[in-house]
Amino acid sequence: MRVNIQDREPTLLNASKPCLSALLAFASAMIGGLACTAQAQAQAAAGAAGEAVYAKYCASCHEQVSPRIPTREALTKMSPARILRTLDFGLMMSIAYPIRRNEREAVARFLGKGKDETALPASAYCKADRPIMAAAPLGNWTGWSPSQDNTRFQTAERAGLAAADLGKLELKWAYGFPGDVTAFAAPTLFNGTLFVGSAGGAVQALDASTGCVHWIYQANGPVRTAMTVAEEGVRRTLVFSDQNGWVYALDARTGKSLWKKKVEEHEATRLTGSLAVHEGVAFVPAASWEETRAIDPAYQCCTFRGSITALRVRDGSRVWKTYLVDKPKKIGVTAVATETYGPSGAGVWSTPTIDAARGLLYITTGDNYSHPATSTSDAVIAMNLKTGTIAWLQQTTPNDVYNSSCGSRGANCPEDNGPDFDFGASAMLVKTPDGRDVLVAGQKSGMVYALDPANNGKLLWQTRVGNGGVNGGVQWGMASDGRNVYASVSDVVRPTGTMGAAPIGNAQLDPQKGGGLTALNVADGAKVWFAPGIACSPPRPGCSPAQPAAVTALPGAVFSGSMDGHIRAFSSDDGRLLWDFDTLKNFTTVNGVPASGGSLDGAGPLVAGGMVFVNSGYPRFGGMPGNVLLAFGVAK
Ligand code: HEC
CATH class of the missing domain: 2.40.128.630 (Lipocalin)
Incomplete structure (x- = not known):
């Protein structure tokens, strides 16, 4: 079938041309970028617009006297960039949903008079004895998946870890993202250097074995x-x-x-x-x-x-x-x-x-x-x-x-x-043991589909692995070792009507229901085993057994993170638990930034070069905030 809905348009905005619009000028001014003549006008316009946005969306809470809500005065001590981060992926994210880009920037500029305080201490930076990208490529994982088939499968050689080693994993270092309440980026490991983004927009290159910057x-x-x-x-x-x-x-x-x-x-x-x-x-x-x-x-x-x-x-x-x-x-x-x-x-x-x-x-x-x-x-x-x-x-x-x-x-x-019922997960191009290609896709509906890439995507099999829903089913990614498909589901349960306007971090989630990891035979979609979601203990606001984060496989094991804050490894033979680490605590970090873990959602763990890297903190949809990147290795 050929579908012709494609059209081509001239290249859009390009940052190399300064001052394409007041908006762009404003955005770049805020991150300390280019200067231009339109900037003064843009700022004046933003000031008036910012006051209106504040009156419409913020004043009802921030003009109150409440021990929980910072006053307007307190907000003015923050930098515009910090306030923008709060709206984009911080504590005010759910309040900001209806607020457009130019309005966000205007209100941040209107309120924020302080300086940005995200600079790291000099001690966080690498010394000359730890050069960048100096290790052998043997332990690499670059991009969303170690290979372009998006199976999120790491070979034994590149993983540098066997299933039998996982019980001996211990925390080697932790890195804090300053001022963030979310840690959701997918890391990349290339020749001994870990590259990772953040909710605050900082992209860092870190030494994989020590966490220095x-x-x-x-x-x-x-x-x-x-x-x-x-x-x-x-x-x-x-x-x-x-x-x-x-x-x-x-x-x-x-x-x-x-x-x-x-x-x-x-x-x-x-x-x-x-x-x-x-x-x-x-x-x-x-x-x-x-x-x-x-x-x-x-x-x-x-x-x-x-x-x-x-x-x-x-x-x-x-x-x-x-x-x-x-x-x-x-x-x-x-x-x-x-x-x-x-x-x-x-x-x-x-x-x-x-x-x-x-x-x-x-x-x-x-x-x-x-x-x-x-x-x-x-x-x-x-x-x-x-x-x-x-x-x-x-x-x-x-x-x-x-x-x-x-x-x-x-x-x-x-x-x-x-x-x-969006697809949030990539289609995986899986090579079966008998040498066929199968394209496998998991949906928020809770269904997993296998299509035949040699036959225009003809449906081969379909299997239900969860109940599905707006935040249910397969969310961010499955994994496959060629034998099985490993599909974890969110299936988070929340009382109806609690999404939306409430400030994040206090939604009620069912601490018992949700989650689950299913192994399906890639040849026919038959269930091989099922590891049910693990109830929160102790229950606390923002805790759910849901497993929305992308899963990761290596020979013999599957890693799956949960909204309860745990990262776990399961045996790919029968789904039994091999390793479990609770990220819901405070960590001493190598970059000196106070950091804690929260819900695991979005990107999955990266396994490479004998180490496991996990981001923790995801307060969207009622989950628990956090701002930490954790690096694990085998205890010596
Ligand atoms: C429904 C009430 C409510 C509204 C509306 C509201 N806020 Fe807030 N805001 C809060 C509360 C409560 C906190 C403290 C949250 C906490 O510390 O857990 C807060 C905290 C903040 C913080 C500090 C966050 C941090 O990381 O410490 C900023 C900045 C902020 N709000 C900006 C805004 C802006 C800008 C608007 C309007 C676009 C807005 N808020 C609208 C209730 C609200």
């Missing part, structure tokens, strides 16, 4: 994608993206920017899936925050279009771009007379999978936000690697038109709204 690069927004390493001659380039729509290329050795650009102009663009790189071309998946913008009944929902953009690693120039829905048109008005637009959505949250032999790129998509529904939402789609033309698609949930206003039956909720 080689360099820190400050991005324009929160970074949760892995650093994907592109190798060309002697040049090693890191490509990654942020939660505000920017894509970056850095020199891995120095952390210096080679180029950065926006791939979409929509203000709610959000880049969560890591980049895939093949033959000097980076494939950038784009999703958005627009579903949560729609909570505001005055928001004209919806206009974001999911896409994949192929960029040359060398200079960021565009090879092709494929949109997943047509250009939105006005489709009507809501009950409160706000205009509505569609089609929209089909965002890509996951890392594309490369099938070099067939010349295809596989992606998975999310729901539509507004009518009309399209055939490209909640689908596995194969694209030509060279052109981006869609070769085939397999939609697993048709008519899934949903946005976050549906949580409270708001005015922007589409009629006959769908179940919100």
